[in-house]
Amino acid sequence: MAKERLNEKVSKPFKVASIQFNAILNERDKNVTELLKLTEEAFKAGAKLVVAPEMSTTGYYYADRKSIEPFVDTIPGKTTNAFAKLAKQYDAYVVFGMPEVDQESDLYYNSAALVGPEGYIGKYRKTQMWESEMHWAAWGDLGVPVYDTKIGKIAINICMDSAYYETARLAGINGADILAFPTNSSAQAISALPARAMQNGMYVVSSNRSNTENGFHMIGGSAIWSPEGHKLAEAPVVMTEKEDIDEPTTIYAQIDPKQFNNKNKEALQERRPELYKELMQTVAPWDYTKNTTSHEIVATAVQYEPVIGNKELNKTKIISLIKQAKQENPKLNLVVLPELSLTGPVNKLTEKEINNLSEDPNGDSTQFITALAKELNISIVYGFIEKDNKNLYNSAQLISNDGKIAGKYQKTHLSTSDKKWATAGSSLPVFETENLGKIGILLGEDAMYPEASGVLAVKRADMIAIPSAWNGQYGGKMEINKVMSVNKYPENSMVIWDAVAIGAQAYTVVANYVGTEDNYLGGSSLYTLDPLYGLDQPVVASSNKEEAVTVTFETIQADAWFNQEMLILSRQPAYFKPLILE
Incomplete structure (x- = not known):
């Protein structure tokens, strides 16, 4: 008994x-x-x-x-x-x-x-x-x-x-x-x-x-x-x-x-262990591939209400907001746009409409972004519907300030709506640039999977760009006691985006939408390495206003008590093997 x-x-x-x-x-x-x-x-x-x-x-x-x-x-x-x-x-x-x-x-x-x-x-x-x-x-x-x-x-x-x-x-x-x-x-x-x-x-x-x-x-x-x-x-x-x-x-x-069975626990089934093999690597204390030069970044995260499926109207919004940001800060050298930047989210469009909006990596969207990057001497991260043979991808590209494609990323952790039209990507790359350092890109729901940003950290990304279309489907507002942080978090800070930055020890720039009937929540932002003990300060845009939020930071904090170097040196990957087993 x-x-x-x-x-x-x-x-x-x-x-x-x-x-x-x-x-x-x-x-x-x-x-x-x-x-x-x-x-x-x-x-x-x-x-x-x-x-x-x-x-x-x-x-x-x-x-x-x-x-x-x-x-x-x-x-x-x-x-x-x-x-x-x-x-x-x-x-x-x-x-x-x-x-x-x-x-x-x-x-x-x-x-x-x-x-x-x-x-x-x-x-x-x-x-x-x-x-x-x-x-x-x-x-x-x-x-x-x-x-x-x-x-x-x-x-x-x-x-x-x-x-x-x-x-x-x-x-x-x-x-x-x-x-x-x-x-x-x-x-x-x-x-x-x-x-x-x-x-x-x-x-x-x-x-x-x-x-x-x-x-x-x-x-x-x-x-x-x-x-x-x-x-x-x-x-x-x-x-x-x-x-x-x-x-x-x-x-x-x-x-x-x-509540033991909940949507966050269910999301564990969407992990991609086959992509996380680098988590088992410790490239330290010698790593001749890491960037050792700190770069001054003046970055703008652009948020706007998308006109769904209308590239021309979205181009107009993007031009206006970026040029305004450049005028206000001539040193601007990086812009991050939201997920699927020129089409807006396509979850309510038909398969045919989505296919008609798709393009190859050198298509109309790229030509538009390339021209803007060269004109304003800035690098731009943007999202688009990529067509590769018969497959469509939710993709993002980094265009450097000389108008060249510096890197392409295909979203690896698809949302429910993505799965209706997109094929999942198969790698988590980091792109090396001359004037910005090493940049990783995540898209939307990727941020919910810490292994993704963890791989970017092992590959020594100095910063991470996250084009997003977030309306509360994951994550949430930060509820830690406000007095706990020397440099206070803004009111509408988002836990998961902050966790990407601190967990990878990489400055993280997020661009999100506002408005539409799907109620996108804005909050385009910079999340930093250590606001808790006063190293740096997160910056978060409004939840409902079209705007370009501009931030300035130095990418490598070599003298900080905890930084990416310390993170890599102190990880204990011998015990992480279950994370990479399918």
């Missing part, structure tokens, strides 16, 4: 809790006692899953193996046994971070354990570590296990993992419903969580600290996110040491198992 009860899946909404708990350094027994007390309080309040922070049994900062040696424990072991008693008593689950010692190798790991009514269930060893832990811990070697429980499939990531989309993606492709996220974050790790929820269609329960240890300030902001990236609950955010909250804070939210 007990076994049947353990195996019975929960189908009704249930409560989950995140404990914003501040461990005391070197006080393992006191920390465990206090955390057991707080966990029991959450269980008594009805929580069926409790998540506690990273290294919650010991505190975070240890200089070397010797300093942490007295405080490590095996998993399973004494610590998990203590939590197992509570979990069994309350028929609930708990995830908490702790330093683990492996009995066979005597290696230490920054780990987290999952304990439930049946006792110890499983563990996760941090895959992407931050510098502090590297002085005592080995790199995690378990991948990202997903544990099937009666409240859903649970996976775990820890802190710095979220700066690398791959770790959450491994949970997503293995069917995780809930990602437990213990962290000790100063902003970067927790700011990525709405994107990780959206990209994988899973709930995220994060638990952070809210005080300062050895000069390292953790900002709180423990939160629970829905599979759509909506914030369900959040603990206080404290941005300075003066605001430290040493006392624990527990937040609660409801998780609905009916």
Whole structure:
């Protein structure tokens, strides 16, 4: 009877809790006692899953193996046994971070354990570590296990993992419903969580600290996110040491198992693993193909209301907006136009009408863009319906300022409407230019698949252009706490576009439409490498006005604490192999 009860899946909404708990350094027994007390309080309040922070049994900062040696424990072991008693008593689950010692190798790991009514269930060893832990811990070697429980499939990531989309993606492709996220974050790790929820269609329960240890300030902001990236609950955010909250804070939210199957999770079926092989490569520390010269980019993202199927009227809009931008800033050297720039979106046109609008890569649209590029001495990224023999593609081309085709990209992740007429592309190229550096292009729905921008990062794209036709079919507005970012995000910032830029560490210029009966949402924009700690500033256009938003940036930030070079050097692709298997 007990076994049947353990195996019975929960189908009704249930409560989950995140404990914003501040461990005391070197006080393992006191920390465990206090955390057991707080966990029991959450269980008594009805929580069926409790998540506690990273290294919650010991505190975070240890200089070397010797300093942490007295405080490590095996998993399973004494610590998990203590939590197992509570979990069994309350028929609930708990995830908490702790330093683990492996009995066979005597290696230490920054780990987290999952304990439930049946006792110890499983563990996760941090895959992407931050510098502090590297002085005592080995790199995690378990991948990202997903544990099937009666409240859903649970996976775990820890802190710095979220700066690398791959770790959450491994949970997503293995069917995780809930990602437990213990962290000790100063902003970067927790700011990525709405994107990780959206990209994988899973709930995220994060638990952070809210005080300062050895000069390292953790900002709180423990939160629970829905599979759509909506914030369900959040603990206080404290941005300075003066605001430290040493006392624990527990937040609660409801998780609905009916939401485990959702459109974002369904989108995982549209992944193209055969295109992602480069994710397994680490071309570092030597890479003679990367660009080492920073370029000053003055870019304009053009947004307008398309006249569907009327190339001539759309040309008029494009000329007017680009020439106005050039007049206002003579240094303008890059323009990005929306997806299918001259025809507008064709989802409501017939097959015959679409075919009549198609052209080869040197057709009328290219001739028009070429002339404009040469006249104004600018490079232009634009989209068009490409005809290649019997196949049609949703394509984009980069025309350089001398009027030459610098590169062509065929959309690889097709939307439902694209599939009615278009053939999917088969590569994710990066184009090298003399005056702009290395540029990658994504189109529309491509942005929802972080592997696509990940490949562009491995190929060392300095920036990414995203022509789009976005009306809310993926992604959504950013809901992270505004105080979390030194340089504030504009009001209508979009999570997924921001995730492309930060995840690839490549400046990202997005052009989108406004208006029409499909209600395109504008928001043409620049997303940057690091607004969180004040390196640079995102810029976002209006949601409903025809305009050309112009931005200026330097492509390579060699002196930044985190940049594309650091990203490439620190990725752990040995564990990413499931991402490239079909």
